[in-house]
Amino acid sequence: xxxxxxxxxxxxxxxxxxxxxxxxxxxxxxxxxxxxxxxxxxxxxxxxxxxxxxxxxxxxxxxxxxxxxxxxxxxxxxxxxxxxxxxxxxxxxxxxxxxxxxxxxxxxxxxxxxxxxxxxxxxxxxxxxxxxxxxxxxxxxxxxxxxxxxxxxxxxxxxxxxxxxxxxxxxxxxxxxxxxxxxxxxxxxxxxxxxxxxxxxxxxxxxxxxxxxxxxxxxxxxxxxxxxxxxxxxxxxxxxxxxxxxxxxxxxxxxxxxxxxxxxxxxxxxxxx
Ligand code: GLP
Numbered sequence: 497x498x499x500x501x502x503x504x505x506x507x508x509x510x511x512x513x514x515x516x517x518x519x520x521x522x523x524x525x526x527x528x529x530x531x532x533x534x535x536x537x538x539x540x541x542x543x544x545x546x547x548x549x550x551x552x553x554x555x556x557x558x559x560x561x562x563x564x565x566x567x568x569x570x571x572x573x574x575x576x577x578x579x580x581x582x583x584x585x586x587x588x589x590x591x592x593x594x595x596x597x598x599x600x601x602x603x604x605x606x607x608x609x610x611x612x613x614x615x616x617x618x619x620x621x622x623x624x625x626x627x628x629x630x631x632x633x634x635x636x637x638x639x640x641x642x643x644x645x646x647x648x649x650x651x652x653x654x655x656x657x658x659x660x661x662x663x664x665x666x667x668x669x670x671x672x673x674x675x676x677x678x679x680x681x682x683x684x685x686x687x688x689x690x691x692x693x694x695x696x697x698x699x700x701x702x703x704x705x706x707x708x709x710x711x712x713x714x715x716x717x718x719x720x721x722x723x724x725x726x727x728x729x730x731x732x733x734x735x736x737x738x739x740x741x742x743x744x745x746x747x748x749x750x751x752x753x754x755x756x757x758x759x760x761x762x763x764x765x766x767x768x769x
Contacts, residue, residue, distance in 0.1 A: 509737045511718055511755040512765070513746045517550065517706040520742045523768055524638065524704050525554030527738075529564050530767075531636045531700075536568040539628075541637030541690075541698050542596070543574050543648075544588045547706055548640055552595040559600040566602040570631050572624075573609040574639070574648035575689040578662060580612050586677055587612065610660065610688035621660040621688060628694070637698035641705050644668040645713050645726030649689035652725045656733070658691030692730045701737040703728065708744040715748035 514520040528551070532538050542548075558564040573588060582589040589609045597607050608627055614620035628634060639647045644666050650658065651666045664686050665673075674680040695701065705714050717728035718739055724730075731737040746752055759765050 507735045509718070509732050509734065509739065510758060511746075511749070511751075512738060512740045512759050513752065513755055514740065514742055517742050517744075520704060520706050520740050521547075521550035522554050523740055524551045524702055525558065526768060527702060528555060528636065528638070529558050532564060532566065532569055535635065536565060538569050538635045539631045539633065540569060540571045541574065541634040541695070542571050542592065543638045543640045544591045545640040545642075547704055548638065549595055551638070551704065552599075555596065556599040564600070566600045569602060570606040571597075571602065571608060572628055572631070572634060572690075573607075574637075574695070575687050576610045576612040577684040578612045578617065578686040578688060579684050582609075582611075582613075612684075612688060617662050617688060621662065624660045624688070624690075625694065634698035635700065637695055637701045639695070639701060639703040639728070639731075641703060641710060641713055641717065641728050642669050643672050643709065643713060645717060645728050647692070647695055647703070647728045647731070649687040650692050650695075650727035652727070654692055654724055654727050656696075656722075656724055656727070656730045657693040659694050660688065660690050663687055663689050692724075692727050696730060696734050698734075699736065701731055701734050703731060703737070703739045704741075705739070705745045706742040708747060710741070710745040711747040714739070714741055714745050715750075719750055 514523055573592060576588045580587040584590060597604060610624050611620050641647060644651055649663050651663060670680055670683055674683050677683040716726050720729060722729045722732050
């Protein structure tokens with residue numbers, strides 16, 4: 497018999513506010529490290545985007561400075577652009593190789609991203625779901641949030657039960673990510689993304705958002721209604737979702753004092769205070 501409390505007693509979304517971007521990213525990295533130390537064969541769901549760079553920097557430091565061991569870890573990324581080769585410097589495979597995979601002792605065979613160059617994209621999406629299932633599901637899923645409210649590339653109106661599939665990107669997302677490509681006309685219009693349902697199947701979800709540009713969308717996702725117009729709001733349905741923000745991204749939240757109290761007092765957060 498497991499001595500864990502039944503899920504119905506622990507079911508919740510939590511919001512944690514840290515003073516700045518560095519402190520927020522460091523908290524996320526420490527949670528990942530503690531998962532990997534407790535379970536050396538952990539299956540991690542990973543995210544890309546500029547917000548995640550600081551998290552990976554902290555993980556690399558922990559690998560180099562305190563022997564955080566990734567040798568048994570398996571990873572699945574949320575998404576990849578359609579049409580980009582793994583060697584393309586704009587691909588998410590390239591991003592992950594540079595920021596994390598090649599800097600720690602992860603076996604590249606244990607790292608997975610959808611193949612945006614597959615000849616049959618539908619088959620590739622089904623295969624990706626099967627690989628996640630064969631690995632036993634995702635233990636800890638990292639998430640960022642786009643200005644459109646997306647998690648992965650689940651743009652507005654993505655079904656909350658959706659699985660890995662091809663998705664057209666919204667103008668908001670194209671505008672947000674175009675600077676990485678040197679202009680909107682150079683950016684792919686489609687991506688393969690884990691579905692909202694795929695993400696909700698992860699045993700734990702951690703969403704990180706920093707900076708004032710994310711303040712509006714974080715308030716909608718956390719304190720607004722659950723809606724396919726803001727797919728991050730689906731995390732309100734998850735049994736163990738934690739949203740970690742800095743003060744700037746917390747600016748529009750109504751219940752800031754309550755969230756601060758949680759971090760300062762709940763026993764679960766003691767080791768991180
Ligand atoms: C891309 C990814 C998302 C990520 C978002 C955030 O759109 N598909 O998964 O959440 O970027 O990007 P940034 O951290 O650069 O704001």
